[in-house]
Amino acid sequence: MIAVFATIIIASGALVLGAIWGAVWGMSQRVEGFMIALAGGALIVGAMDQMVAPAMEHLPLWAVCAALGVGAFTFWRADRFVEKRVGQDSGEGLALAVTVDGVPENLALGAALIGSTPSEVSALAAAILLSNLPESAGGAKIMAKRGQSTRRIIGLWAMVALLLAASGIGGHLIFEHMPHTPMALIHGFAAGAVISSLATEVFPAAYRDNAHDAGIAVALGVILALMLSGLG
Template sequence: MLMTLIVVLIVSGALLIGAAWGIYGKLPSGLDGFLVALAGGALLLSVTSELIQPSIEASSLWVAAIGVAAGAALFTAADYLIDEKWGADSGGGLLAAITLDGVPENLALGVALIGAGPSEVAALAGSILLSNLPEAAGGARDMARDGQSKGRVLALWAATAALLSAAAIAGNLLLEGASESHLAAIRCVAAGAVIASLATEVFPKAFKEDQHWAGIATALGAILAFALGSLDGG
């Protein structure tokens, strides 16, 4: 449980660091896009190797495929409601979008920590941390530009970090006694939601801000995630 708390605090703390970076720091838009693509590439490989592949081995290809498709469909439906009904640029809409993206990631992280050693979750936790930093920076920067006070923006991100931490801890505690087949299905649903969020939110943003280098940054992110994941094998 101690390792779970440490990992969750580090990953969710990246939201606050990223928000502060977005409000008080300044990076060229090209570099910002490069970092977003780097994080997206790392997260894409991590959910594939740390969530989907082990789930196929623990259950079956069909269970994994249905889970991934269901997670992607759930994210797409909810993302549509945020964009079309609530307004993704509003305070409530932005919070909903961030939460929708982060809850599957942190739920998957909590599940992945069940029975795992420190090195076994390095790729997934590291990739989520990398994705949280630029995502929070971009979101906080947009909110500040819309005229919201810096204190209110930081408070909103602090609340979001607390909510996502709770999701990871809940995933770890509530599902500890679940069977491997059930855990496999849950991991794949979470992975599907994350993949859909990468396709609709992360990579389009990266290409818009840094179209010439986004592909290279994505590949570098995948290599970084692979290097972190190789820690399992020594």
């Protein structure tokens, strides 16, 4: 159980490291775009391997597709709400957007760790960690440019990290004794949300920040995740 909690906390804790990086030193736009694309590639494998595949084991195809669709639609609506009400041009808006993105990812990570060792879900954990670093670094950089203190910046991202870690740990504890069918539906729902976030948030941001290297970075992310899956 300690290893499970440590895996979730480390993946979410990358938000704090990224915030320190962004607030104190600043991450270049090109590096940020490359890392986001790398994480996106890894999330492709993580979503299919740790979310879709387990759902397919216990549900008919139509049910998996329905769960995927509901998850994608739910994320789309939540993302639109954040964009309209808060916007993502501010560091705080980006932090809220990262929270919306991160909850299904961390729920899926917590669920994937049920009956598995951390090494067996290393592809998904690595993808979440990789995506957290540049996202919080970018948000912290914006906040620092607007004159906010380093303490406030790191405090905000630490709160986001705690919330996402709690969702992962809570998901693990809540879903631990859940029957296979509803658990498979949750996997499908989370996969739909993650896939929707890739299309609407991750890949557009990667291309915007580093158009030249985004494609190769995505491919490298897929390769990295496949290698981690093989090791697990």
